């Protein structure tokens with residue numbers, strides 16, 4: 001909420017007023033960007049980014065900028081010198097236009113590229129601007145791949161935001177998609193102590209990530225076993 005409004009809001013209704021204010025602001029961001037997350041989730045990303053203002057922020061999967069703008073607004077509001085470094089593989093014309101019209105162009109760098117596998121060669125701009133204190137993953141459900149690649153550039157205890165963390169039913173025919181991979185991979189990473197969960201909001205997972213995590217190669221092989229097991233369960237249905 002803007003500082004000049006705060007003195008006029010009685011303490012007792014302050015939290016409610018703040019929630020309503022956030023809802024309105026981030027509904028606008030969502031409408032502007034055809035956003036894939038709920039306004040409450042954008043508001044929470046903004047809140048967490050305000051506490052990460054000393055370091056840069058990473059994002060994989062900007063689309064038209066909903067989460068990018070929500071995080072960048074926090075950097076602007078805190079007069080931070082940090083930026084959101086955001087990967088997007090599609091055409092970025094619309095994304096760039098939205099970032100400009102939200103007035104956060106000085107707080108975002110878009111990397112128009114696809115992070116394709118664990119063999120991906122990290123762009124110099126990402127290496128040069130490390131470390132990062134927050135990573136937002138909303139791409140293709142390959143959570144493991146992104147942690148594998150970006151882990152070394154994150155500070156210990158960095159915030160991790162993972163969208164489309166949706167419990168799946170084992171026999172759901174839709175379960176081959178992004179939600180399925182996100183749910184299984186995130187749970188595996190929590191079980192193996194790579195990520196600690198602190199909140200789930202509207203199917204978005206919020207946690208912290210440890211850089212002193214176990215060997216990710218071992219986790220990858222466990223993940224393959226898990227997929228093989230899930231595949232067997234799915235085949236039984238048909």
Ligand SMILES: C[S@@+](CC[C@H](N)C(=O)[O-])C[C@H]1O[C@@H](n2cnc3c(N)ncnc32)[C@H](O)[C@@H]1O
Nearest residue numbers: 035036061062063066067088089114115138139
């Ligand atoms: C669900 S949308 C992101 C929504 C966005 N976070 C928001 O708040 O509206 C996923 C985006 O990730 C991008 N994407 C998927 N896989 C990617 C990859 N490997 N590298 C870069 N971008 C990727 C897609 O092009 C798509 O625009």
